[in-house]
Amino acid sequence: MNLSRQSETLLGASPPKFSVGKLWRASALLAFFNLASRLMGLVRDRVLASHFGASDILDVYYTSFQIPDLLFNLLAIGAISTAFIPLFIEYETKMGKEDAWKLASNFLNLLLAVLFVGIAVLFVLTPWLIDIVAPGFDEGKSYMATLFTRVMLASPLVFAVSTVAGSVLQASNRFLAFAAAPLAYNLGIIIGAVFLEPIFGPLGLAEGVVLGALLHLAVQFPALLKTGFRWVKVFDYKEEGTRRILKLILPRSFGLAAAQVNWVVLNALATTLGIGAVASLNFAFNLQFVPIALVGISVAVATFPTMSREALSDGKVFSARISRTLNNILLLIVPMSFLFAYLREDVVRILLGSGLFGPKDVGLTADILGFFILGVFAQSIIPILARSFYAMQNTRIPVLAGVISVGVSIFLAFRLIGGWGVLALPLSYASMGVLNCLILLVFLKRRMAGFSLSRLAVNFLKIVYASVIMVLVLTLADVFIDFGADLAGSILQVLTFSLIGALTFWLVSRPLAPFRVS
16 A cells, blocks of 8 residues: 655645545554554553552653653644644645755754753753652652653654654655654663663663654654655744744644643642552553544544645535544544443553552552543544644644643642542543543634534434443443453453444444444
8 A cells, every 4th residue: 555645746736635545544554553553552561560560660750751741842842743744735735845845954953953952951950840740759769750851851852853754754645654653662662671771770761762762763764765855954943934833833832831731730749649659640541542542643643634735725625524534533432432441450450460560550550541531532533623723724722722621630630639539630631631622622613614513412422322332231241251350351351342342332323323434
């Protein structure tokens, strides 16, 4: 399957359109590699859990991501693609590839210059910042977190280059290397845990993160060269295209920074709840993100370049694509979430329950996961909702929705933690996703006349109804089927109940006629 452009775009010519069939093949490719990356991520988490358990070391390890990730999001590196791709496509279409390459190089050069300064400042301030993001750490854990963080600060620099490379590949409809890059990142972390940690001690875990970032870039670089990209020595912050990208990114950077601050606050609160709370919270977060990445993000990433073109040319087609895509995602993600929630303890036992990660850790992580799953359906359609606005070159509405929902999440976390303990944290995070989703839907309805919010709501309720019936059938089956609570029993439980659940949902949903995947 060749997902790349078949020929170079001529000056002033329209770039080739991606058909519905090719879009779903691209989505399938991204979903496959997302699945492979998530499986590798689960292997990564199993390695970390079995080697270290829900322990001080993993509490330090996960906390050490907070400052580099905050820098990453403050500079909107994670949002580069949403602002960069539409402008890159516009330059390529109207002015030709040479100008598009110059735009990419200029933007990358400016970004790296700012990053160097940011990293240098944060490197010096790390000890004081650790006291803020980990108020529950004692002196020894704070010192270790400082060392980990200073090593990990190299990763945003590498990811900046890799993200620009990935954006160029997406704009060129080349998804293979882009999709494979996260797989390489997780591999680097596993190498750090298995090989570097025994040699360099706990700091080897942080070194594995930097290695993963380098592998993330290395996978995409050959494909980038095949697009014809050539780096240009240019540094012009006044260039019109670069300024337009920055104008689009700045609101998004504020939104991403707000979301990261939310996670920093949740993680900081977890450091006050005893040994292992941070590790269990992060393990559960990684697990709930699997269906989000597999369904929501895969479809959104594959669809975004085409959405960007349709937003410029055909509003009716653009609106129809959004409506169809949202219904398709919900049809997949809602029953998957219900099934995931029902089998969560077996899933955690299979994926993490080995070595130093004992039954108590399994139970706590499963409980946290159950509350995270409440927001999975919303987190899965937010990527396509947000990209709908980005395709219209509107970043303010997604930022507004994000900031409001983050504020509510932080308020709930502080309000509920006294009575709910660590479970308040995933509950507040799930609430953030649902509220963010609702705000985006309301604004999308107002901005797009052809978008039917009521029709989407009716189909969502149909899917939820079929999913509830599925869970009731599984509950009844659970009375008669018991494979035991060991690893083999959990595997049989997940396989058997997944089959029963999928068959039940299919039979119940057919008469209801929700939107089919197309």
